[in-house]
């Protein structure tokens with residue numbers, strides 16, 4: 272029997288409470304093209320799980336199905352024990368699943384701190400710019416300011432708190448993007464290439480930061496091509512080819528799997 276979106280799903284074999292997300296037998300077609308073909312991924316709580324595969328293998332499409340951007344043609348997505356298949360991204364965002372680019376783009380003229388504050392979930396009916404317009408913070412907002420500062424300290428941007436976001440470097444923008452995602456209270460963060468186009472030093476800093484957040488209880492599902500840098504930070508890996516999951520396991524096992532190597536060579 273198909274579950275209805277939002278219904279609590281009885282844990283089946285292997286579901287349990289161990290996984291924050293189970294996407295099972297996902298199918299997504301674009302016309303005649305099967306972009307995701309019966310793919311199943313299970314994301315354990317408080318881990319960093321990597322998704323790899325050659326160009327066009329269906330990684331981004333799978334992430335988009337999980338985050339609610341595409342409705343799958345088959346399969347279901349269970350988040351926190353609840354069937355969320357077909358829920359739109361903003362509903363999932365409120366349930367605690369965020370894709371980094373989903374957070375509104377930074378306002379270049381506002382400060383780093385203001386940009387983090389604006390990513391917090393607001394009370395219904397309150398304009399997100401209200402505190403800025405009033406020019407003062409209410410007590411509940413002071414709590415948010417404290418939270419924003421602790422997140423900024425974590426990403427190492429606290430010393431830039433009063434700088435306009437538009438003055439940040441590309442790498443600092445990525446850190447700001449992660450800070451803003453966290454401010455939303457996300458429990459599961461989905462990221463498409465968090466270290467693309469970033470120099471190796473900053474890439475390691477970003478990944479170190481992601482590890483610290485994992486240790487604080489946040490779960491990450493990440494697509495990344497720069498395996499040389501990312502591998503050692505990752506707990507588990509899935510590999511896709513031609514829409515299918517072809518391997519999963521410890522990252523070093525997955526990248527040395529002959530099927531995975533062949534898929535990169537066009538086999």
Ligand SMILES: Nc1ncnc2c1ncn2[C@@H]1O[C@H](COP(=O)(O)OP(=O)(O)OP(=O)(O)O)[C@@H](O)[C@H]1O
Nearest residue numbers: 301304305306324325326327328329330331332333
């Ligand atoms: N909106 C779309 N409309 C039609 N075809 C699409 C669409 N999005 C993706 N595809 C096709 O689906 C397949 C999977 O693409 P997808 O972007 O998910 O792969 P990927 O593994 O993320 O690739 P890359 O690493 O290059 O980002 C490709 O053949 C792609 O051309």
